[in-house]
Structure formats: C-alpha cells, structure tokens
C-alpha cells in the first residue's frame with residue numbers, strides 16, 4: 069500500500085517537472101531572469117549597485133518613480149549599471165517586470 073502511494077507520488081512529481089519546463093520556454097519568469105542576470109551585481113552589492121533587500125536604498129530610488137528606474141535600466145546609469153542590465157534578450161516590458169520584482173523584494 070505504502071509503496072504504491074510512493075510510486076504515484078513520484079509519477080506526479082515528474083509530470084509536474086515536465087510541465088514546469090515546458091512553461092519556462094513560453095513564459096518569462098522575472099525572478100529567474102533576475103537570478104541569472106542581475107543577481108551577480110544586485111544580489112551582492114558589487115560595483116556599489118543597490119542590493120536587493122536593502123530597503124532604504126530602494127526607497128530612495130523609488131522616489132524617482134518606477135518609469136525612471138525602468139528607463140535607467142534600459143539605457144544604463146552612470147557607466148556602471150550596464151544598459152539592459154546585460155540581458156540582451158529582455159524586452160522593455162520584461163525589464164520592467166524584473167525591476168518590479170527587485171523593488172517588491174526589497175520594500
């Protein structure tokens with residue numbers, strides 16, 4: 069009885085994994101792209117980048133307004149924040165979604 073239950077649990081787990089992988093290709097995941105692209109700087113504070121999770125840093129930045137933050141992400145800022153945050157394949161909307169994720173994770 070027990071092993072039968074375990075068997076079906078593993079089956080469903082594998083099925084869920086396959087579906088997640090399929091969704092990954094179609095749908096953009098802001099958190100995942102942040103982790104793979106922006107985290108190198110914004111997760112560590114490298115090059116004096118505003119670290120995600122630093123509430124005061126992001127409160128000050130949010131004073132400029134979300135649109136300005138997104139524009140500065142697209143164009144780069146002060147020669148140290150690279151244009152598009154080095155995500156060459158990200159659209160403007162996707163970059164906005166990542167900035168929103170970063171701000172929400174910090175405030």
Ligand code: HEC
Nearest residue numbers: 106109115116117129137140141145146148149153155166
């Ligand atoms: C090479 C390091 C690096 C990477 C990679 C990087 N950033 Fe930055 N980012 C910075 C630095 C440094 C600053 C601070 C610039 C300043 O204030 O002079 C910054 C600032 C910002 C700001 C604040 C802009 C403002 O107007 O104050 C946002 C938003 C931002 N980055 C988003 C992103 C996103 C989204 C990604 C990934 C797609 C990303 N960054 C990748 C280094 C990086």
